[in-house]
Amino acid sequence: MKIDNAAIVSIAREYGTPSYIYDGDQLIKNYKNLVNALPKFVDVFYALKVNPNVSLVRLLRNNGACTEVCSITEMEIALKAGSIPEDIIYLGPCKKDYELKRAISLNIYAIVVESEIELERVSNFSKELNVTTNVAIRINPDFSAEGSPWKMGGRPTHFGIEEQRAVQNFQKYLDTPNVNVKGIHVYNGTNILEATSVYENTKYILELYDKIVEKYNCKFTMVDVGGGMGIPYFTNQNPLDITEFKELMVPLFSKFHEKHPETRIIMESGRFIAGxxxxxxxxxxxxxxxxxxxxxxxxxxxxxxxxxxxxxxxxxxxxxxxxxxxxxxxxxxxxxxxxxxxxxxxxxxxxxxxxxxxxxxxxxxxxxxxxxxxxxxxxxxxxxxxxxxxxxxxxxxxxxxxxxxxxxxxxxxxxxxxxxxxxxxx
Ligand SMILES: Cc1ncc(COP(=O)(O)O)c(C=O)c1O
CATH class of the missing domain: 2.40.37.10 (Lyase, Ornithine Decarboxylase; Chain A, domain 1)
Known part of the structure; x- marks a missing residue:
């Protein structure tokens, strides 16, 4: 921690404790570090769940970040901070009816549906509102990210639709009325410090995308590969090697982009940016x-x-x-x-x-x-x-x-x- 102790003590005394003190310059630096390690055609979506303070979201938005939200309140914060619907995705295993309706009426970039029941709900509400809604299908893959202390996928969880079922039923999703299935989403782990682990995870997701596109001959325009890039909290940990990360991720994404130039590639990140x-x-x-x-x-x-x-x-x-x-x-x-x-x-x-x-x-x-x-x-x-x-x-x-x-x-x-x-x- 390299900080100006006297300045922080005086802030703590002025505003009182307990308090959180954020370094906006560092926040932007972290965001840019990640963006600069990725090709230009990959969009970084800041995950508001890690820290939804509107001023921080505003700073990030001013520097180009898109937003990933998990509740309607997070969505309103993102909008207040200057995000536009085209740069918002909405996830979460329990979206309430009024939340879905608000997201549908805003016409955000994608509602990431986490179950077949939810897809049907989005379809019904879209019909009521006489619109077609952009969705992505969240898949819980048959693969779990190495090095993540919390496994979000590759095991029984309440997130997404399990891979085999999703691959088998995808035609049903594509045929669902009043929705436009833009692509797939996978979020597999968090606080990963090994670049190779993020790489393997991403590779798996991009191959899964190809598998579905080839099987159903469908045209997707979005793939969200999650992220989970971590920070070294403890003395026995090393930071994510961002140079290695770049060396691995740029060719991987570039190859995919050449094959699917119309597809928006999304990475989500919270901890790495704000931590x-x-x-x-x-x-x-x-x-x-x-x-x-x-x-x-x-x-x-x-x-x-x-x-x-x-x-x-x-x-x-x-x-x-x-x-x-x-x-x-x-x-x-x-x-x-x-x-x-x-x-x-x-x-x-x-x-x-x-x-x-x-x-x-x-x-x-x-x-x-x-x-x-x-x-x-x-x-x-x-x-x-x-x-x-x-x-x-x-x-x-x-x-x-x-x-x-x-x-x-x-x-x-x-x-x-x-x-x-x-x-x-x-
Ligand atoms: C779907 C999704 N996106 C993004 C994040 C943010 O992850 P991180 O803080 O590891 O970047 C999480 C964390 O659990 C998540 O579940």
């Missing part, structure tokens, strides 16, 4: 010794950043973390860094080596730009979601207010049931 561009700032509220260990109790933990606390991970390794308030020559010490929750699992750093820490110091967790608030249980203990701040070209901007007590309480509706029971009993 290293975000920090999570917390303030040390308390320091205590307990059973031989020194605990730094901070004001943000699993509730704001469940990924850093290792939720869902069997092996809980530490995200990079620094004490950015301590003087540069401070001695180092081993700490357990906890959040504010009454849960023994609310530990953001285990046996963490940090500069000697005092109450009120600010700690910064790196690699926090992806899957932070968007995948954390922000309402646990009713703390609410943290503020988010964007640093861009040496200026800082509040881009999400932290939840307040009234934000949370105003959503609740108090029904005095006990009082009514008493009335009935009397």
């Amino acid at each position: 290293t561009a975000g920090y999570f700032a917390v303030t040390v509220n308390n320091i205590k010794e307990n059973h031989g260990k020194t605990f730094l109790v901070t004001d943000g933990g699993t509730n704001c950043h469940s990924a850093a606390a290792g939720s869902g991970r069997v092996v809980k390794r530490n995200f990079p973390m620094q004490n950015i308030s301590a003087p540069s020559n401070a001695m180092k010490q081993i700490y357990q860094v906890s959040g504010p929750l009454c849960s023994p699992d609310d530990i953001v750093g285990r046996n963490m080596e940090l500069k000697e820490t005092k109450v009120s110091d600010v700690l910064l967790v790196g690699f926090s730009g992806a899957y932070g608030p968007s995948s954390s249980p922000g309402l646990f203990h009713s703390h609410g979601f943290p503020a988010e701040v964007l640093m861009y070209e040496k200026k800082s901007y509040l881009i999400r207010k932290g939840d307040t007590t009234s934000d949370i309480m105003n959503k609740q509706i108090m029904v005095d049931v006990k009082h009514q029971d008493e009335l009935i009993l009397n």
